[in-house]
Amino acid sequence: MQNVTGRSHLEDLRRYNEKLERLCRLTADVARLGNERATLKKIVDTAADLIAVQGAHIALVDRDEQQLYGVISSGRHPRDAPRLKTQLSRSAAAQKALKTRRPVAIKNAEDDRRVNRRARDLMGIRGVAYLPLLSGKESFGLLILVTRRPHSWTSRELDLAKHFADVASVALENSRLMTQLAETEVRFRSLVEHIPAIVYLCEVEPPFRTHYISPQVKSMLGYPPQEWMSDPNGFIMKIVHPEDVGGLIDLTAEAARTRGFATAEYRLLDRQGEVRWFRDECALVRDPSGTPIAWHGVLVEITGMKKMQH
Structure with a gap:
């Protein structure tokens, strides 16, 4: 019995290490990809696959409007598909993740008032985890993982999800900086x-x-x-x-x-x-x-x- 348990534990470790290796390869891919949309799409698709959830989504915060708006989702969607917007005041779990800068995981969102009801019904959310996207001391968005059935989130899943959130944060921050640099270069060249x-x-x-x-x-x-x-x-x-x-x-x-x-x-x-x-x-x-x-x-x-x- 102990041998079976030991083999099972080793197999779990092997699979987890394989996921970490794929995450490392993803980080290298992100460094090479120049297109923001292609980069974020690769991140959410890989996250959904490795963590075995039905949906992975990146949403950013509009501080002025106090809204959370979807940027990109895993899976296939029309390019012009409408993006979901929700009021932060009606998304207590999302607010908490942004404020505390820590993951918030919910096993069953069906009757949980911390989850935005409109988003829950449209996306069929049952299990959900919110991972903050961080830049310095600022939380500027979320990586949101969704399951269609109630789900008990393990510490390994959340650790892996946090790594994906970190990669997404770096990708978005790099995109911001590159855009600012390009705009500065255009202005400088025009002046010169x-x-x-x-x-x-x-x-x-x-x-x-x-x-x-x-x-x-x-x-x-x-x-x-x-x-x-x-x-x-x-x-x-x-x-x-x-x-x-x-x-x-x-x-x-x-x-x-x-x-x-x-x-x-x-x-x-x-x-x-x-x-x-x-x-x-x-x-x-x-x-x-x-x-x-x-x-x-x-x-x-x-x-x-x-x-x-x-």
């Missing part, structure tokens, strides 16, 4: 490409090979950005006025050793061979170890000012 100046990124040492230069360089000097960036010998050194080359090299070398920023005024030759004066404000870009890796600067034309001075 419309200000009346030339923004650049170049190597620290002469000949200062260009890694980026804004489009205004073509209208201001006549040379397209690609001509600058494709030149391995540092395009700018070809158009700096010969009398200014030595001073520019000495100034940047000293700034790289000391302050980490430099201001210079020097002459550039445009495509027609005309002399243009520019004021160059640049700062060192460093890697995490503190090593200088580039100059990031702005060139502003001051030809008119120089003519007035003379």
